[in-house]
Amino acid sequence: MINLFNTHIETLSIHRVGNKSRNEAIFLSGQSTNLNDEVVPLIKEYFFRPFREKEENYFQFAHEVDLEYNDMFKLATEIFENPSNLHEVSKKITTHLFEQSNHPHIKNGEVYVAHLTNVNIDNNVVDAIGIFKSELQSDFLQFEEKGTSLEMNLQHGINLSKLDKGCLIFNYKKEEGYKILTVDSNRYDARYWLEHFLSVDAFEDENFITKKYLKFCQGFAKDVVFPSEDKKEEVMFMNRSVNYFAKNDQFEESNFLSEVLDNPDLLPEFKNYKVDKGEKYSIEDVTSFPIANSAVTDARKSIRNIISLDTQIQIKMDFINPESAEKYVEKGWDEEKQMYYYLVYFNKEVKN
Structure with a gap:
């Protein structure tokens, strides 16, 4: 079981991936993101809510030859061994995701890579890596006072009530390929996230x-x-x-x-x-x-x-x-x- 109540976001990097088959670009940020006190509780709820609401079906990184050939296993290990290097590794993770974005139905979107601390799993306190992707944008209205009237402006943005894709990689059970939880709300290509990007199998524990x-x-x-x-x-x-x-x-x-x-x-x-x-x-x-x-x-x-x-x-x-x-x-x-x-x-x- 997991408990994310006291989990802290130590570092967060945000990038954007497009769809390669539509010749859309990748955008890699130059530095990690600074989160203010107003945003932190909102972004934590956005990231973590789906994992509290679903059954805990765990996965693990896998490779038919050896775990060391699994790209995401190596990148996760790189972060766990040196968390201060998260931003540079997050660029590699985002690039790896971009390389899998060939299916015409795959949507572009923002990619968030976070180093998390004080995560409780199976009564063990560990650190973790969160990788999340927002794909679908919603319309919303903003209002501005102009003279004696309110002016209505239509804008587009991310709906914080629904995360499109995400995974939590726990620094736990490394020898088996780490314990991993994953969510995918938009199953237009189920193989894209689980198989092509993460390359995981079910974690066969009790x-x-x-x-x-x-x-x-x-x-x-x-x-x-x-x-x-x-x-x-x-x-x-x-x-x-x-x-x-x-x-x-x-x-x-x-x-x-x-x-x-x-x-x-x-x-x-x-x-x-x-x-x-x-x-x-x-x-x-x-x-x-x-x-x-x-x-x-x-x-x-x-x-x-x-x-x-x-x-x-x-x-x-x-x-x-x-x-x-x-x-x-x-x-x-x-x-x-x-x-x-x-x-x-x-x-x-x-x-x-």
């Missing part, structure tokens, strides 16, 4: 594996449990799966299966599904790993625990107390109506 394994379980529940049994059992399987992750610090697949699979006939189905789909979810060889609690919390929010019926009725199950559904919800068949039914037991109705 957070990544926990999320991927729970995604795999969702796939198994939908593709195997539901067709084999029913919607209630699909929901209950995911219910038991999430609770296993929530109450354990270490995942062990054999223990997991013994706890969450009520029907022993599904055990070979699970193993076959992992052979077929494991590579898709990047868990083909995974049988044991530390569980990331934050990933479990995120998964609990996204997994649907609702049985939706064709009679426009929904039954919401409780992930916190799965035994309630096991004990107090029964499924049956009504011969007279020729319809399935759910029978729900309770003592009294509870106010919402």
